[in-house]
Amino acid sequence: GAAPSRGAVGGAAGGASEESEDKVSKEEESLLRKLIHSKLVSTKADLEILQKDPNSPLYSVKTFEALNLKPELLRGVYDMGFNAPSKIQETALPALLADPPANMIAQSQSGTGKTAAFVLTMLSRVDPSKNYPQCLCLAPTYELALQTGEVTKKMAKHMTSVRIGFAVRGERIPHGQKCTDHILIGTPGTVSDWCLKFKSVDLKKIVVFVLDEADVMIATQGHQDQSVRIKRMLSPSCQLLLFSATYDEDVMKFAQAIVPNNPIIIKLRRDEESLDNIKQYYIECNDIDEKYQAVSNLYATISIGQSMIFCATRRTAHWLAEKMTEDGHAVALLSGDLEITQRAAIINRFRDGKEKVLITTNVTARGIDVTQVTVVVNFDLPVTMEGKPDCETYLHRIGRTGRFGKTGLAINMVDSKRSYSTLKAIEQHFRKPIEKLDAEDVEAIE
Ligand code: ADP
Numbered sequence: 316g317a318a319p320s321r322g323a324v325g326g327a328a329g330g331a332s333e334e335s336e337d338k339v340s341k342e343e344e345s346l347l348r349k350l351i352h353s354k355l356v357s358t359k360a361d362l363e364i365l366q367k368d369p370n371s372p373l374y375s376v377k378t379f380e381a382l383n384l385k386p387e388l389l390r391g392v393y394d395m396g397f398n399a400p401s402k403i404q405e406t407a408l409p410a411l412l413a414d415p416p417a418n419m420i421a422q423s424q425s426g427t428g429k430t431a432a433f434v435l436t437m438l439s440r441v442d443p444s445k446n447y448p449q450c451l452c453l454a455p456t457y458e459l460a461l462q463t464g465e466v467t468k469k470m471a472k473h474m475t476s477v478r479i480g481f482a483v484r485g486e487r488i489p490h491g492q493k494c495t496d497h498i499l500i501g502t503p504g505t506v507s508d509w510c511l512k513f514k515s516v517d518l519k520k521i522v523v524f525v526l527d528e529a530d531v532m533i534a535t536q537g538h539q540d541q542s543v544r545i546k547r548m549l550s551p552s553c554q555l556l557l558f559s560a561t562y563d564e565d566v567m568k569f570a571q572a573i574v575p576n577n578p579i580i581i582k583l584r585r586d587e588e589s590l591d592n593i594k595q596y597y598i599e600c601n602d603i604d605e606k607y608q609a610v611s612n613l614y615a616t617i618s619i620g621q622s623m624i625f626c627a628t629r630r631t632a633h634w635l636a637e638k639m640t641e642d643g644h645a646v647a648l649l650s651g652d653l654e655i656t657q658r659a660a661i662i663n664r665f666r667d668g669k670e671k672v673l674i675t676t677n678v679t680a681r682g683i684d685v686t687q688v689t690v691v692v693n694f695d696l697p698v699t700m701e702g703k704p705d706c707e708t709y710l711h712r713i714g715r716t717g718r719f720g721k722t723g724l725a726i727n728m729v730d731s732k733r734s735y736s737t738l739k740a741i742e743q744h745f746r747k748p749i750e751k752l753d754a755e756d757v758e759a760i761e
Contacts, residue, residue, distance in 0.1 A: 341534040342456045343655055345560070348425040349462050350659035351666075355401050356426035358586050362406055365580035373579065375405040382408055387473035388438050395469055401428030403583050410579050411436040416523075416554035420570045422562040423583035429558045433525045434467045436556070440523050441497045443476040448499040448516050452525040453506060453542055455532045457483045458655075463527060464500050482506045488515040503532075503541035510545060518548040526573050529559035530566050539569055546573050588714030590745055595713070596752040596760065597727040597738055603631070606694060606728045607638055609754040613726060614644065614672075616757045619690045621665070624674045625712055627695035635694060636674045649675040677708060693727045696737045704740040724760065726752070 376382060379392050400408055403423050410417040437450035454460035460483050471477045482501025488494055494515045510516045532538045555574040559566050600606045626632040629650045636648040647670040649661050665673045666685060677697055697708035713725040729735045742749045
C-alpha cells in the first residue's frame with residue numbers, strides 16, 4: 316500500500332484526534348483484561364488496610380482449608396487450580412466469611428483475585444434449600460456479568476443444587492412470577508426492573524450484595540444512581556461489598572454511598588513501573604517512508620525477541636503491518652476495528668509466541684502487559700488528546716515493573732519538529748537520556 320499522507324501520521328492535530336484513532340471504553344478495556352488474564356497477577360506491593368474495627372482484628376490465611384469452607388466449595392476451588400489464596404484474598408477472605416459479616420471496599424488491579432474472592436463469599440453464604448435470590452452481584456455490562464457468572468458456575472461445580480441466574484438484557488421472568496435462582500448476577504438496569512418494577516426479587520432477602528468494577532460502573536451514565544437505589548432497598552443486615560480496579564475520589568465517593576457503614580477498606584497498589592533497566596534511543600527521519608526504512612534496518616540488524624510497535628492511528632498500523640508482512644516478518648496487528656474477543660485472541664497468540672511482532676495503536680494496547688517483550692518501538696510518540704506529550708503512556712509502553720528485572724530497549728521515531736519536542740519533553744520528564752541513533756547504523760545499539 317501507499318504511505319499514509321503526513322497528515323495521517325504526525326499531522327497538525329498531533330494524532331490523537333484523527334478520525335481513525337481507536338477509542339476503547341472502560342467497559343471494553345475491563346472485559347479485554349478479563350479475557351487475557353488467565354493467571355493471577357502477582358505483586359510485590361504490600362496490602363494497605365485503611366479502616367478497621369478494633370474489636371474485630373483482621374487476620375490472614377495462607378490456605379483455603381483454614382477458611383472452613385463447605386467441602387463441595389473447597390473442591391470447586393481446587394478444581395479451578397487455586398492452590399493458595401492470592402495476596403488480597405489472604406486478608407479479604409477471613410473478613411468476608413466472618414460472622415457477623417463485614418462490609419468491605421477493596422481495590423486492586425485487575426487479575427489479583429477480587430472476583431474469585433467475592434464469588435467464593437457468595438457461594439459460601441448461599442442456602443440452596445431456600446428458593447429465592449440470596450446473593451446479588453451488579454456488573455457494569457452484559458458481557459462482564461456473564462464473565463462473573465462463568466466463574467461462579469465453575470466454582471460451584473460440585474454445589475449442584477445452587478442455581479445461578481442472569482438479570483441482563485434479554486432475560487425475562489414471566490409476569491407475576493418470582494425469581495427462584497439463588498445467586499443473581501446482572502446489570503443495574505435489568506436488576507432494577509426485576510426487583511423494583513416487576514417485584515420478582517425481594518431485595519430484603521439478599522444476604523450478600525456485591526458491586527463489582529465500581530470504577531467502570533461510575534463511567535456509565537445512570538449506573539451509579541440505579542445501583543444506589545437498589546442498595547437502599549436492601550436489609551440493614553445485608554453484607555455489602557464493593558470492588559474496584561482503581562481508587563480515586565469519584566470511586567471513593569460512590570463506594571461510601573454503596574458501603575456506608577464502617578467498611579473494611581483494603582488497597583493493593585500496583586507495582587511501580589520504571590525506566591531503570593531500559594535503554595532508550597531515538598532515530599531522526601524525514602517522513603514515514605524513512606521511518607519504515609529505519610524499522611526495517613533495525614529488524615534486519617539486531618536480534619529481536621518479541622517486540623511491540625506503537626502507531627498513532629489505525630491507518631498507520633495497518634500500513635505498517637502490511638509492509639512488514641511483505642518483508643517476511645510474522646506480524647500481528649491489534650486495532651480498534653476488531654471485536655474484543657478477537658483482540659483477546661490476538662494478544663493470547665502473541666503471548667504464546669506465534670508472532671514476534673505486535674503492531675498496535677495506542678488505545679487498543681491499554682491494559683496489556685506482555686512481559687516477554689524486550690523491544691518497544693514508538694513508530695509514533697504518544698501524545699494526549701490535546702497533542703501534548705503523554706508521559707504516562709510512554710512509561711506504560713516502555714516501563715517495567717521491577718520484578719521482571721529484564722533489560723529492555725526502546726526505539727523512538729522522530730519525523731518532525733513537533734515529534735522532536737515531544738521526545739525532549741518525555742526525556743526531561745523522566746530525567747533519563749534518550750540517545751540519538753543513526754538510522755543507517757543501528758549496530759551502535761549494544
Ligand atoms: P480480578 O477480579 O481482581 O481481576 P480474578 O479473580 O479474575 O481477579 O483472578 C484473576 C485470575 O487469577 C483468574 O484467571 C483467576 O481464575 C485466577 N485466580 C484467582 N484467585 C486465584 C488463586 N488463589 N490461585 C490461583 N489463581 C487464582
